[in-house]
Amino acid sequence: MATARTATGSPAVALRPPRACPRLFSTCPGSPRPAALRDLGPQGRPMGSPGPATADYLPGDTMPTAIPRTPGRNPAPGALPLLGHAASMLRDPLGFFAGLPAHGELVDIKMGPFKALVVTTPELIHQVLMDDRTFDKGGAVYERTREVLGDGVVTCPYKEHRRLRRLAQPAFSPARHASYSRIMCEQIARVTETWSDGQEIDILTDMTTVAARTGVAAFFAGHLSSPSLAKTPKDLATVSRGVYRRMIVPAPLDKIPTPGKRRYDRSRARLRSTIGGVIADYRRTGEDHGDLLSMLLATTGDTLTDTELNDAAITFFFGATDTIAITISWALHRVSMDRRIEEALHREVDTVLGDRTAAGHDDLEHLVLTQQIITETLRLYPPVWIFTREVSTDTRLGGHHIPAGTDVVISPYLLHHSAELHPDPERFDPSRWETKGLEPIRRNVLPEILPFGGGARGCMGETFAINEITLALANISARWRMRAVDSAAVRPTSGAILGPSGLRLRAVARDTET
Numbered sequence: 001m002a003t004a005r006t007a008t009g010s011p012a013v014a015l016r017p018p019r020a021c022p023r024l025f026s027t028c029p030g031s032p033r034p035a036a037l038r039d040l041g042p043q044g045r046p047m048g049s050p051g052p053a054t055a056d057y058l059p060g061d062t063m064p065t066a067i068p069r070t071p072g073r074n075p076a077p078g079a080l081p082l083l084g085h086a087a088s089m090l091r092d093p094l095g096f097f098a099g100l101p102a103h104g105e106l107v108d109i110k111m112g113p114f115k116a117l118v119v120t121t122p123e124l125i126h127q128v129l130m131d132d133r134t135f136d137k138g139g140a141v142y143e144r145t146r147e148v149l150g151d152g153v154v155t156c157p158y159k160e161h162r163r164l165r166r167l168a169q170p171a172f173s174p175a176r177h178a179s180y181s182r183i184m185c186e187q188i189a190r191v192t193e194t195w196s197d198g199q200e201i202d203i204l205t206d207m208t209t210v211a212a213r214t215g216v217a218a219f220f221a222g223h224l225s226s227p228s229l230a231k232t233p234k235d236l237a238t239v240s241r242g243v244y245r246r247m248i249v250p251a252p253l254d255k256i257p258t259p260g261k262r263r264y265d266r267s268r269a270r271l272r273s274t275i276g277g278v279i280a281d282y283r284r285t286g287e288d289h290g291d292l293l294s295m296l297l298a299t300t301g302d303t304l305t306d307t308e309l310n311d312a313a314i315t316f317f318f319g320a321t322d323t324i325a326i327t328i329s330w331a332l333h334r335v336s337m338d339r340r341i342e343e344a345l346h347r348e349v350d351t352v353l354g355d356r357t358a359a360g361h362d363d364l365e366h367l368v369l370t371q372q373i374i375t376e377t378l379r380l381y382p383p384v385w386i387f388t389r390e391v392s393t394d395t396r397l398g399g400h401h402i403p404a405g406t407d408v409v410i411s412p413y414l415l416h417h418s419a420e421l422h423p424d425p426e427r428f429d430p431s432r433w434e435t436k437g438l439e440p441i442r443r444n445v446l447p448e449i450l451p452f453g454g455g456a457r458g459c460m461g462e463t464f465a466i467n468e469i470t471l472a473l474a475n476i477s478a479r480w481r482m483r484a485v486d487s488a489a490v491r492p493t494s495g496a497i498l499g500p501s502g503l504r505l506r507a508v509a510r511d512t513e514t
């Protein structure tokens with residue numbers, strides 16, 4: 001049962017309305033009650049430990065049932081001739097989606113000629129995610145993504161998916177997480193050591209650097225000193241951002257050679273050729289460098305081809321960059337806005353670290369409030385706020401006939417901002433997760449929160465991501481107090497990914513405090 005707590009305390013910080021992303025039209029479609037450290041129970045699961053083997057409910061789980069909702073399938077109101085709901089989507093896409101449950105379990109939306117069906121209830125979302133054969137990856141958004149990522153595990157259809165996921169799985173095995181955490185800590189330190197007391201930080205850029213370098217080091221540790229990899233983290237950041245842009249820009253518009261497009265094309269070509277060169281080198285020497293690429297190459301039997309390895313590397317880098325950078329940035333921003341949460345976080349980190357200056361892998365399970373803050377950040381700002389499926393064969397959903405070819409939309413944002421599931425949903429309140437820690441996320445498809453999707457297509461990098469975000473939040477908080485430069489300028493931007501715009505933070509060294 002979804003039992004989100006009612007938050008108490010002073011008023012939540014109101015979010016400014018999100019800035020609409022014009023590109024969306026073209027395609028697809030308080031004070032919080034921080035848990036005192038002494039109150040924190042042992043709910044946090046060791047982060048290197050595996051989540052449930054499948055995305056199914058854990059025994060004893062029940063679906064939330066007491067959710068008042070409009071039954072049936074209805075069109076979203078306010079469609080204009082020709083434009084459909086494009087104007088509402090342009091004005092306030094997040095508000096538009098968050099309002100849809102009031103109109104039905106299934107809500108039809110139209111953006112120009114593009115029609116889609118938005119699924120608004122936890123039960124039906126669960127049904128869609130669990131039936132990945134019927135609700136397959138496909139449709140306009142995936143066509144565009146495939147052009148960029150190749151036919152990797154994220155983009156491939158059902159018929160190729162099991163094999164690719166099985167072959168990529170060893171990269172995410174629990175045994176690998178301690179070594180990933182070491183790399184993460186090194187890269188966090190490398191960036192934050194350049195900060196000085198009182199410096200204004202472009203936090204999203206710095207965290208993108210951390211995430212991109214971590215991805216490259218995890219994949220190519222054996223080649224890091226190679227000059228050919230010098231530009232890889234930067235190329236990766238350019239390509240990763242470009243991928244999201246290209247998911248929602250129609251193909252003809254994407255042919256216009258703008259400076260951004262040329263930069264993206266150059267970085268993408270260089271990235272692919274660098275990865276290809278490293279793969280060839282590893283194959284030639286046959287040496288085991290103890291990194292991800294060596295491991296994928298050492299697989300026997302059915303193995304990945306060079307093209308599939310290249311796609312796997314791009315997919316890994318793409319998954320591991322912007323989503324992580326955005327979540328760390330949002331978390332630091334929200335902590336900086338609430339002194340009580342900030343103090344509780346600093347207390348937790350100081351207690352866990354003792355005399356040490358930085359947390360490592362073995363500390364993850366003790367950083368319980370840190371992880372509650374992350375869960376709450378992912379609830380309010382799920383980076384992947386919307387994703388789609390294409391119905392492969394006529395089916396039924398909520399008693400309704402859904403023909404093959406229908407585009408189905410799922411929005412974690414919609415679910416995460418539901419007042420029935422999360423009372424006072426706009427309030428940033430990590431104590432909602434006091435008794436749950438990361439469990440709701442770990443259950444993958446427990447519908448109260450699904451930042452990592454669910455079912456057979458659920459995120460493969462969830463533990464990797466949560467570990468990196470936890471270590472970044474803890475290690476930054478151990479040394480720095482972040483202060484908003486202009487919190488009123490910060491807004492969620494809802495393109496293909498939900499990032500903060502206008503976010504600048506000032507780093508104040510904690511050891512200079514009296």
Ligand code: HEM
Pocket residue numbers: 153154155165315316317319320321323324327382383384387388450451452453454456457458459460461462464465
């Ligand atoms: C905060 C960070 C992250 C978030 C919010 C996130 C979110 C998601 C979501 C919502 C999906 C499902 C999309 C769908 O069903 O259409 C997904 C899939 C995926 N993610 Fe992540 N992700 C994150 C980090 C990562 C990282 C670090 C990696 C790899 C290192 C990764 C690799 C993948 C892969 C491979 C899939 C496709 C799984 C499949 O189709 O079998 N993600 N992610």
